[in-house]
Amino acid sequence: MKVLVTGGAGFIGSHVVDLLIENGYEVVIVDNLSTGKEEFINKKAIFIKKDIIDEDLCEIFEKEKPDYVIHQAAQIDVQKSIDNSVFDAKGNVLGTVNLxxxxxxxxxxxxxxxxxxxVYGNPEYLPIDEKHKVNPISYYGISKHTAEHYFEVYRQLYGLKYTILRYANVYGIRQDPKGEGGVISIFTDKMLKGERPIIFGDGNQTRDFVYVKDVVKANLLALERGDNEVVNISTNKPTSINELVEMMNKIMNTSLEPVYTEPRKGDIVHSYLDNKKALEVLGWKPEYSLEEGLKETIEYYRVKYVEDEVAVGKKG
Known part of the structure; x- marks a missing residue:
């Protein structure tokens, strides 16, 4: 079986590719490397540098003939979507339709x-299940939800099966703190350098942090299960940003006090997702606790930080 993975050189996509190859799939990666990194590309995969918005994208499909597609490529930065809604829509809507x-x-x-x-916006109740009203408050949320409608209509018109996975806040190894990094990679980068993490707001806002290794397992399960379903991929547990900093300080054996600043536009105060349906239709549940995932992630960045320092020293 051959799987084409868009964004397969990126944070989540590269992990998806690795697990696919471990499980015996042939893999084709399509990535424009705007945020993906060549160092993350699995050498056993076929890599094609291409933007999903490109008109000649279908030539890759004609040549490689994939059985399945896992679509990870996206503009994922909420603030960037607010600053440039056209750019956001081109990648997330038009790119998806092209695909x-x-x-x-x-x-x-x-x-x-x-x-x-x-896609859910400000929650009317918690935890948020898949039946919750969709009411995005950022262009990113709008673009991700708009694309979802296309999947259903393509199924109705052409019989193309799909599974839509609505991720909570994914974190872990390979997330870029300097690109569209999530709060954990950004905090890890700062705190390993002895810098105080910056919190937008009072830090009491909550998120549902799900480890990347759990997320990629959901993608593999979805290849054969959960046809034409929308499924939350989450831990079903809220963690405040203040609690997150406290946990990271404990793991790093530091005592860095956060710097508090103004809340950002488009940020939701409280959010965590119900994951019961994922167990029902995919047979999936998270295996990593936040502490376990944080320990792996922090250790990865700690080693990488030392390696980078050594590399800089050699250049100097």
């Missing part, structure tokens, strides 16, 4: 789509 056309034309059996908790 779906290629799937239709080449006879792809199924596509797994990385959506987001951002």
């Amino acid at each position: 779906l056309e290629c799937c239709r034309k080449s006879g792809v059996k199924k596509i797994v789509y990385a959506s987001s908790a951002a």
Whole structure:
């Protein structure tokens, strides 16, 4: 079986590729390397540098003939979407439609789509289940949800199966703190350098932090399960940003006090997702606690930080 992974050189996508290859799949990576990194590309995969918005994308499908597609490529920065809504929509909506056309034309059996908790907007109740009203408050949330409608209509018109995975806040190894990094990678980068983490707001806002290794397992399960379903991928546990800093200080054996600043536009105060449906339709549940995931992540960055320092020293 051959799987084409968009964004396969990125944070989550590269982990998806690694696990696919471990499980015996042939893998084709399509990534424009705007945020992905060549160092993350699995050498056993076929890599094609290409933007999903490009008109000749379907030529790759004609040549490689993938059975499945896992669609991870996206503009994922909420603040960037607010600053440049056109750029956000081009990648997340038009790029996805272009991809779906290629799937239709080449006879792809199924596509797994990385959506987001951002589609829900401000929650009317917690935890947020898949039946919760969709009311995004950022252009990113709008673009991710708009794309979801296309999957359903492509199924109705052409029989293209899909599973939509709405991720909570994914964190872990390979997340770029200097790009579109999540709060954990940004905090880790700062705190390993002895710098105080910056919190937007009072730090009492809560998030549902799910480890990347758990997320990629959900993607593999979705290849064969959960046809035409929308599924939350989450821990079903809220953690405040203040609690997060406290936990990270404990793991790092530091006592860095956060710096508090003004809340950001488009940020939701409280959010965590119900994950019961993931167990029901995918047979998936998270295996990592936040503490376990943080320990692995921090150790990865600690080693990388030392390696980078050594590399800089050699250049000097």
